[in-house]
Amino acid sequence: MSTVPTIDLSNVDAAALAAIDQACLDHGFFKLKGHGLNDAIDEMWREARRFFALPRDIKQSVMRQPDRAFGYFDRELTKQRRDKKEVFDYSAKPEPMFGSGGSSYWPDDSEGQLTEHGAERFQEVLLNFYKKQHVLAHEIMQLVCRAMGAPEDALDDLFGERHTSTARLNNYPTEDPVPEDERDSTIELASVALGEHTDPGAVTLLLQDDVGGLQTEADSVGWVDIEPEEHTFIINIGDIVQVWSNGRYKAAVHRVTAVPDGGSRLSMPFFYMPKADALIKPITSGEDAKYRAFTWREFINKRIADNYEKVGDEDMQVTDYLLG
Numbered sequence: 305m306s307t308v309p310t311i312d313l314s315n316v317d318a319a320a321l322a323a324i325d326q327a328c329l330d331h332g333f334f335k336l337k338g339h340g341l342n343d344a345i346d347e348m349w350r351e352a353r354r355f356f357a358l359p360r361d362i363k364q365s366v367m368r369q370p371d372r373a374f375g376y377f378d379r380e381l382t383k384q385r386r387d388k389k390e391v392f393d394y395s396a397k398p399e400p401m402f403g404s405g406g407s408s409y410w411p412d413d414s415e416g417q418l419t420e421h422g423a424e425r426f427q428e429v430l431l432n433f434y435k436k437q438h439v440l441a442h443e444i445m446q447l448v449c450r451a452m453g454a455p456e457d458a459l460d461d462l463f464g465e466r467h468t469s470t471a472r473l474n475n476y477p478t479e480d481p482v483p484e485d486e487r488d489s490t491i492e493l494a495s496v497a498l499g500e501h502t503d504p505g506a507v508t509l510l511l512q513d514d515v516g517g518l519q520t521e522a523d524s525v526g527w528v529d530i531e532p533e534e535h536t537f538i539i540n541i542g543d544i545v546q547v548w549s550n551g552r553y554k555a556a557v558h559r560v561t562a563v564p565d566g567g568s569r570l571s572m573p574f575f576y577m578p579k580a581d582a583l584i585k586p587i588t589s590g591e592d593a594k595y596r597a598f599t600w601r602e603f604i605n606k607r608i609a610d611n612y613e614k615v616g617d618e619d620m621q622v623t624d625y626l627l628g
């Protein structure tokens with residue numbers, strides 16, 4: 305039996321829930337088919353490829369800024385090491401995450417530059433996909449609640465219309481995407497494509513292309529490859545599921561190994577996250593809470609601040625909220 309089970313969303317029975325439970329106890333990853341989004345996924349791959357192939361000046365024109373949380377970025381840190389990747393962050397919510405305001409982060413096509421490169425439908429395709437992923441993420445969250453033994457709607461009120469989910473396109477080239485004269489010599493480039501980490505939110509819905517390299521760390525067997533499979537979502541649980549389950553489930557520790565020379569790798573995560581003032585605390589019954597309650601706003605702001613801390617400082621973790 306594969307350590308990373310595949311769930312068919314069109315046929316979720318008791319065995320599927322048991323498989324999700326087992327996976328969340330061991331490493332926090334499962335795969336998902338039967339979601340009905342195959343065509344939408346194909347369209348997303350096309351737009352993602354076109355976006356990253358755009359000339360650097362177009363991508364740079366929508367570079368993430370201190371006052372603009374979304375857009376293009378090519379120098380992200382994980383655990384104080386620079387990842388060899390470029391990203392595009394977006395959201396279909398009218399409000400940016402926490403009132404960070406800022407100007408539009410969508411590349412401008414008024415001079416037909418996107419059209420020229422075949423990416424004229426970029427914004428429309430991404431926003432439509434965001435909405436579909438949001439519906440799917442809610443369904444998956446309900447499955448995880450049932451796997452945990454909680455009512456399926458136990459967490460619905462913490463999300464609602466004010467959820468703060470974000471989505472991203474990732475491109476991992478083998479060449480450093482940051483021009484040489486802009487590299488910060490104090491921040492080392494990681495030896496892997498993406499350093500090991502947990503996602504801070506509830507559940508992540510990820511699509512990866514056929515290159516591979518994603519791994520999860522299982523209690524039972526150590527690092528496990530998550531093999532690419534066409535039209536298959538890879539689902540992982542984040543830090544706050546660890547709290548909701550009172551520590552029974554572990555937030556998935558994952559990484560991406562170095563991309564083979566001369567190639568590149570694409571992935572597209574959707575991070576399902578609650579509303580800013582959601583109070584996060586264990587929802588399991590019949591046992592003492594192992595974590596103290598905190599708001600999602602407090603937790604995510606601390607995690608974001610960590611990205612700007614100086615090299616070498618320990619990141620904050622959800623275990624900082626353990627009681628006793």
Ligand SMILES: O=C(O)CCC(=O)C(=O)O
Pocket residue numbers: 472474498503510512518558560570571572573
């Ligand atoms: O690229 C991948 O497969 C993983 C991406 C990821 O873990 C993340 O963006 O948080």
Ligand SMILES: [Fe+2]
Pocket residue numbers: 501502503558
């Ligand atoms: Fe991740």
